[in-house]
Amino acid sequence: MRATDLATPGTDAWLDRTLGGGVEVFDLGRPLYRGMPQSPNHPPYWHTLPRRHGDAVRADGGSAAADHISLGTHVGTHVDAFSHVSHDGRLFGGVDAVENQRGGAMTAHGAETIEPMFRRGVLLDVPAALGLAACEPGYEITPDDLDLTARRQRVDVREGDVVLLRSGWGARFGRGGPAEYVGHDSGVPGIGEAGAHWLAERRVHAAGADTIAFECLPPGRGHSLLPAHRVLLVEHGTYIIETLDLEAVAAAAVHEFLFVLSPLKLVGATGSPVRPLAVTPKAAS
Template identity: 35%
Template sequence: MLDESDNWGRWGHDDERGALNLLTPEVVAAAAGCVREGRVLELSLPIRGATSSPAPTTVPHLRGRPLPQHFMSVDGGDYAAGTRAVGAGLKMADDALVVTPHGTTTHMDALCHMWSGDRLYNGHSADRVRSYGAGRCGIDKAGPVVARGVLFDIPRLKGVPHLAVDDRIGPDELQACLDEAGVELRPGDVAVVRTGWPLVWQSEGPEGYWAGQPGLSADGGRWLAARDVCVVAADNAAIGGLNARQLADEDLADDLHMILLWRHGVYLAEMLWLEELAEAGRAEFLFVAAPLRIEGGTASPINPIAVL
């Protein structure tokens, strides 16, 4: 099914920020009205360096992706260097971190992450994406996200701890979540979709997690884009579902990254941890996330938070 709709040109032909343009001061101020308790929940997985031996078996990630590398550039064995650096009698530790966000950490995709043909989102030329960074639509163009978050807790709707590997979430299930909570989507909302799939890593280990993944269907993505969400965030690795080869089965027209990122400029936040948020039972909340200002980056690690 070919999706002909898009947001190209909607915010000007030079636009590189996409649906985040929906976050006007009025929309942000209204989102702040969701805060009732002042309770803050982190929605990210930990960054646990692969140089720590248990890391590959303790943090969900896609098979074969390079895990984060965390080094102590000045550690307990380097106190002499630390003393010289900061003065007599003082100690110092320092870090070095190498992260490839896609598939290994909680992160936000930039609009330059995926495209078709020779054009990025909004018609920008794809030849500006090079090894030194993307000259158009990099993650540095996004800026902070402060918006109303709306939780679509699909496992709760179905009465299961997590979805099955081949489940694909469509418009009917998304609407049912809203109906049950008595909430309507508004332009500029962040749609937060829970599949519960990270729990499989805990219960069945990496092989169970790598057997595939549930996620949004193409029509589910179109439904969200038509309602002007600015971000789709999920606790799976690719927003849409994956097969056992960790690839999407959809063709190009139905690929969620093409529908949301490329056509509509809707950002994707992947590999969130949503269990405490689900336990809180709040369908709407203040969602805050700030990608790093990596010039020309295709993504950035984020630590999204929900303020209840």
């Protein structure tokens, strides 16, 4: 989506100094609509109007419409809580996964425990660094690719950052039908286990991508193995953000920004829909 101009934010000295000339905001969230691309592992997005204009009309002629929505917490742009993935029966921090889910909700690591993110964000535009429009289907982004991208963009990845990985696959969202973006038969590009360790070694707070499952999906294998989820969510306590729209921020060559994300306080949930923002100083006119 296109960047939006906002007024200068607030009184914080760093913000006033850095963003004093105004800001541009890149909307990194995907639209939610019936039939949108999504993982087959989760309940689909659904929207209805159970109350319509004219169903009830007040004495003064006023009327109101109201909606009902339902969706899985891992549909659309969303963040994974640490309760989302277990390995050998354990969640992050050694929490017993089976005991944690008794009663129908997660008693530890629920989505309500994810603090709002107001952090330095870094975009690693991998295909741009490789001289491509997009990574090939099923391509595994390696640590060498990540090093090369950071070097060519002249940006470093620091502890506590939110790192967003562009593969170029996001351009397929809403194009050619949902199956093209989900990419089960073709495969989907992304990092593998080695790339996840690259991020974990830099102690990033969260990592995200423009794909359906964040990590590399080999052709025909779908979500059968997700080693990067294990490395980040279970072993290192690093949040994962999926189905991001990174095309506009990449086209503007914005590689460093203020990253803003606020999850819903869904108590005991394994994830939350989000609408992340990349905020950067407005270019001088």
